[in-house]
Amino acid sequence: MLTLLTYPAAFGLFSGSPFCVKAAYMLELSGQSWQRSDMLDPRKMPHRKLPVLRTRERLMPDSDTIRHWLESQGANFDQGLSDIQKGQSRALIRMAEDHLYFQMVADRWCNDQVWPHLRDTFFHEIPRFARGFVSGSIRKSVIKGLDMQGVTRFSEAERLDRVEQDLTAITAFLWQSPFLMGERPTSADLSVAPILAAIRATPVRTELRGRIERDQVLSDYIDRVDQAIVLK
Ligand SMILES: N[C@@H](CCC(=O)N[C@@H](CS)C(=O)NCC(=O)O)C(=O)O
Structure with a gap:
């Protein structure tokens, strides 16, 4: 299963980071099975930032990279757009x-x-x-x-x-x-x-x-x- 490494919920939102919310939205829309794993300190992450997606192969930083990977797996977030x-x-x-x-x-x-x-x-x-x-x-x-x-x-x-x-x-x-x-x-x-x-x-x-x-x-x-x- 995919794991989204994310900042915890904060101020009534899924995460204190809007990029983590974006990644969670993409995972949800992609139909992939995923879970969250919360962390507060991203210093050991590839870009020292969150979100990061843990796949079977690697740790994938950056919400846009996550987007392109999900699209390569079949997701189409912009279906029907010109x-x-x-x-x-x-x-x-x-x-x-x-x-x-x-x-x-x-x-x-x-x-x-x-x-x-x-x-x-x-x-x-x-x-x-x-x-x-x-x-x-x-x-x-x-x-x-x-x-x-x-x-x-x-x-x-x-x-x-x-x-x-x-x-x-x-x-x-x-x-x-x-x-x-x-x-x-x-x-x-x-x-x-x-x-x-x-x-x-x-x-x-x-x-x-x-x-x-x-x-x-x-x-x-x-x-x-x-x-x-x-x-x-
Ligand atoms: N381009 C990145 C931006 C991610 C980002 O800026 N994350 C912030 C939180 S909103 C972060 O982890 N900052 C920690 C730091 O810069 O030390 C993405 O799209 O994922």
Whole structure:
């Protein structure tokens, strides 16, 4: 059986990581038999990140690599889509994973009100006496990564403006149909919805979380994807 190595459930979601939710959605839709195995420390993993899929042959990092492998085994997440829709889907995935995702990470890791919740959820296995030190140094390295990526070089207002552009693009698709590419979930939904859901699940009501919560179209969409692909 396939095993998805994933971060544990957090903030009411299947996993604290939207990439782990994406991989779980893909496994569920692929019809393969699979189980989850939770871990908090990915340092021994091939890319030092999760999700990772354990197959009979190897440890496979990266949700997109997992996607291509599942497709090579017969899954077809974009069945019936035209080439143009497949192109749009790829662009939506990149926008969500390479921009919106980092806005979510910044909202979680840079905000001093959110931080205590994050620390006690993601680092609860570390004994209390060492937790502050270990989690603090990981927080520093995440913030450094966000600075290199560039997202935190914008002011909060500028960041929200940039998010707005992404949300407008996503919403334009959702005026047309219940899922991004039509009547049923396809690969774009498996990336976009978990990232929106992660933003909405931030354990403090930040501006960004409030923006998604107040948006009926996006909130209904998150719930629709969640109900369409039921995770164990
Ligand atoms: N491109 C990867 C991204 C996975 C990813 O960024 N995982 C994050 C959690 S959401 C992680 O494990 N971060 C740990 C680290 O960077 O140290 C994928 O699609 O799987």
